[in-house]
Amino acid sequence: MHVVVTFESRTGNTATAASHVAKRLERAGVDVSLFPVDEPDYGALAQADAVIVGTWCGGLFFFGQHPGGAGKIAGELPDLWDKATFAFVTYAHNPGKAADKLGEVLEAMGSVNLGVGTIHRNKIDEEAAAFVDTVLSEFASA
Ligand SMILES: Cc1cc2nc3c(=O)[nH]c(=O)nc-3n(C[C@H](O)[C@H](O)[C@H](O)COP(=O)(O)O)c2cc1C
Known part of the structure; x- marks a missing residue:
């Protein structure tokens, strides 16, 4: 299985989280490509069984939450026709519904979004692990 992990990060937390997600997937035997959304590896995207x-x-911290990099994600990544995605x-x-909204952005790009997760910036290791567990269990049940 080949999975792309791609991210948009301003201050490094999401980049760190993406790196943890990639390492955990690799430890589970998954072939992973990791890159920021503004340096897309088109070959890896074309081959991917799933894109995270x-x-x-x-x-505004307690309301109006949204995926901060949504415009850049939609602008930099190619369409994701029929790709399985996770956000x-x-x-x-308090992330509110930001992760669900990111899933909707990915579906608007043509994907089938299979799951979403939130990762607190001070608990990246454990919450990235929990997110990867949900991704792997989704594949196990497919
Ligand atoms: C302009 C701005 C608005 C933010 N709004 C929220 C928010 O509404 N809720 C929240 O939990 N965190 C909020 N944050 C915190 C970031 O989501 C958090 O620090 C995140 O891990 C940053 O990721 P990055 O380092 O990859 O850029 C906000 C950060 C910025 C810069």
Whole structure:
């Protein structure tokens, strides 16, 4: 199985989370390509069985939460026709529905979004692990 992990990050938390997600998948035997959304590996995207997209939560901390990098993700990545995707956001206090909204952005790009996750910026290791578990269990049940 080949999975792309791609991310948009301003201050590094989502980049770190994406790297943790990639390492955990590799440990589970998955072939992984990792890159920021503005340096897309088109070959890897074309080959991927699934694409995981991460970004940061923007908003007013307790309302108006949204996927902060959504415009860049939609602008930089190619269409994801019929690709299976998973979405995650990193956040500081309360992600609201930002991860669900990122899933909707990916579906608007043509994907079938299979799951979303949130990763607190101070608990990246454990919450990235939990997110990877949900991704792997989705594949196991497919
Ligand atoms: C303009 C701005 C708005 C933010 N709004 C929220 C928010 O509404 N809720 C939240 O939990 N975190 C919020 N955050 C925190 C970021 O989502 C968090 O620090 C994230 O991990 C940053 O990811 P990055 O380092 O990859 O850029 C906000 C950060 C910025 C810069």
